[in-house]
Amino acid sequence: MASQALPYRPHNHQACVSQALADARAICRAQNARLTPTRERVLELIWQSHKPLGAYDVLAELTAEGQSAAPPTVYRALDFLQQHGLVHRIASLNAFIGCAHAGENHTGMFLICRSCGNVLELKAPGVSGAIEGAAKAEHFKAEDVTLEIAGLCPRCQAENRHD
Amino acid sequence: MASQALPYRPHNHQACVSQALADARAICRAQNARLTPTRERVLELIWQSHKPLGAYDVLAELTAEGQSAAPPTVYRALDFLQQHGLVHRIASLNAFIGCAHAGENHTGMFLICRSCGNVLELKAPGVSGAIEGAAKAEHFKAEDVTLEIAGLCPRCQAENRHD
DNA sequence: GGAAATTTGATATATTATAACATTTCCGGA
DNA sequence: TCCGGAAATGTTATAATATATCAAATTTCC
Numbered sequence: 001m002a003s004q005a006l007p008y009r010p011h012n013h014q015a016c017v018s019q020a021l022a023d024a025r026a027i028c029r030a031q032n033a034r035l036t037p038t039r040e041r042v043l044e045l046i047w048q049s050h051k052p053l054g055a056y057d058v059l060a061e062l063t064a065e066g067q068s069a070a071p072p073t074v075y076r077a078l079d080f081l082q083q084h085g086l087v088h089r090i091a092s093l094n095a096f097i098g099c100a101h102a103g104e105n106h107t108g109m110f111l112i113c114r115s116c117g118n119v120l121e122l123k124a125p126g127v128s129g130a131i132e133g134a135a136k137a138e139h140f141k142a143e144d145v146t147l148e149i150a151g152l153c154p155r156c157q158a159e160n161r162h163d
Numbered sequence: 164m165a166s167q168a169l170p171y172r173p174h175n176h177q178a179c180v181s182q183a184l185a186d187a188r189a190i191c192r193a194q195n196a197r198l199t200p201t202r203e204r205v206l207e208l209i210w211q212s213h214k215p216l217g218a219y220d221v222l223a224e225l226t227a228e229g230q231s232a233a234p235p236t237v238y239r240a241l242d243f244l245q246q247h248g249l250v251h252r253i254a255s256l257n258a259f260i261g262c263a264h265a266g267e268n269h270t271g272m273f274l275i276c277r278s279c280g281n282v283l284e285l286k287a288p289g290v291s292g293a294i295e296g297a298a299k300a301e302h303f304k305a306e307d308v309t310l311e312i313a314g315l316c317p318r319c320q321a322e323n324r325h326d
Numbered sequence: 327g328g329a330a331a332t333t334t335g336a337t338a339t340a341t342t343a344t345a346a347c348a349t350t351t352c353c354g355g356a
Numbered sequence: 357t358c359c360g361g362a363a364a365t366g367t368t369a370t371a372a373t374a375t376a377t378c379a380a381a382t383t384t385c386c
Contacts, residue, residue: 005301034383036333055373070336075374091254092309094342094373109294111303122297130293131272131312134285138168139317140274146255148309149294154302197352199364218342233367238343243364257342257373333382340375350365356358 007050007118008155016098017047023102024086033084038067042077043098046087051117052095090119092148097121107131109147115156170213170281171318179261180210186265187249196247201230205240206261209250214280215258253282255311260284270294270308276316278323283316 006016024043028035035043045061046053055074062069078096081087087096088108099108100121107128111120127147135142152160169179187206191198198206208224209216218237225232241259244250250259251271262271263284270291274283290310298305315323 034333038334068335071374072336072376073334076334091311109297111298111301111305113303114306120301120303122301124293124297127290127293127297130287130290131310134272134287134290135274135312135314138274138283138285139320140276140283140312141315141320142274142312143277143314144312146309146311146313147294148254149298149303149305149307150309151298151306152304157302157304197364201365231366234343235345235367236365239365327386329384329386331382331384333380335380336378338376340373342371342373344371345369347368348366350363352363353361355360 004154005120007120008153013049016050017044020047020086020098020102024081024084027084027086027103031084033080038062038069038073039077039080041067042074043081043086046081046096047098050097050119052090052093052097052112052119054095058096088121090148091146092150107145107147110149111153112148112150113153113156114150115152115160118153120153167317168283170283171316176212179213180207183210183249183261183265187244187247190247190249190266194247196243201225201232201236202240202243204228204230205237206244206249209244209259210261213260213282215253215256215260215275215282217258221259251284253311254309255313270310272310273312274316275311275313276319277313278315278319281316 021040021044024035024040041062042058045058055071055078059069059071059074062074078087082089086099086102088099088110089096090110090112093112097119101123106123109122109124109127111122113119128145131145131147132142184203184207187198187203204225205221208221218234218241222232222234222237225237241250245252249262249265251262251273252259253273253275256275260282264286269286272285272287272290274285276282291308294308294310295305
């Protein structure tokens, strides 16, 4: 049997978080970017699960922790994290998720389960190639690709099967 | 030279609109759906150009015409049109555009020019196939694909070249 | 140590979308 | 034809997402 992707099975999620934070620190150091406490905390909150988090969810967590925070606080941190390839925005959900391939040059492809809400980010070079080819055929210069697939993850398919 | 796609060159746009409306009437008749005056008018407004239109832009046009309209008026009409495959929502822009392949079973792929704002909808079966393959490899049941490419259309590339 | 650049704080407001409930219109069957 | 239910529309209010603006603090670097 093929191994299931991380979001779809129990795993030591704290390890995901630690890895993401370590990667973020390394990437910011390499890029001479300042991963300030708020930015780092927002990244950590985003990584609390494999489900995308809304900006106002992040805001609520920050204020619950006693930080004085307003919407711009969160959006600024998210902008920074996006610009450095540490989080992605899921346009179809108006929400944000930690980048699973930070530092690697890639076009994100997101599999979004409409039942459990988990999101898997794939690299899928074949898909990227096909997209670039199609754009090129129209003489279109592609700069940014939004590719989001909504559906059912393996786990939720299995559960629904014996309802 | 390859012929340019419609949105990128001058054309008799009224023909686009007429065709879209005629198609819509036929499709609704076939599906026993009611293309009411407001719904038809919203579709026509959406088709005024090949640039996506925001819901509140549509609303403004309706009120300018003297129609008593509120946000739900527009969103309901747009929901109806989406459900019958007559318009698409562009998630990355929070805006709506007329479907260029109404009635045909397809996964939309949108080329969005960040300079002129025009959008070209492609069918790109190769891309769809690659996406389905990638999803299948993860045992993911794909139901809805959002594929939006931002970049520069042929015309805007040419214009910017001799700035 | 101090000027410039970056980051943060704080308030206000813009933009996009939906909830809830009353009213009207449409359409098929008695 | 008219009536009853379904579908569509009107209306008001509000939720959810995102940005503008300007002041204050912090960091960087010479």
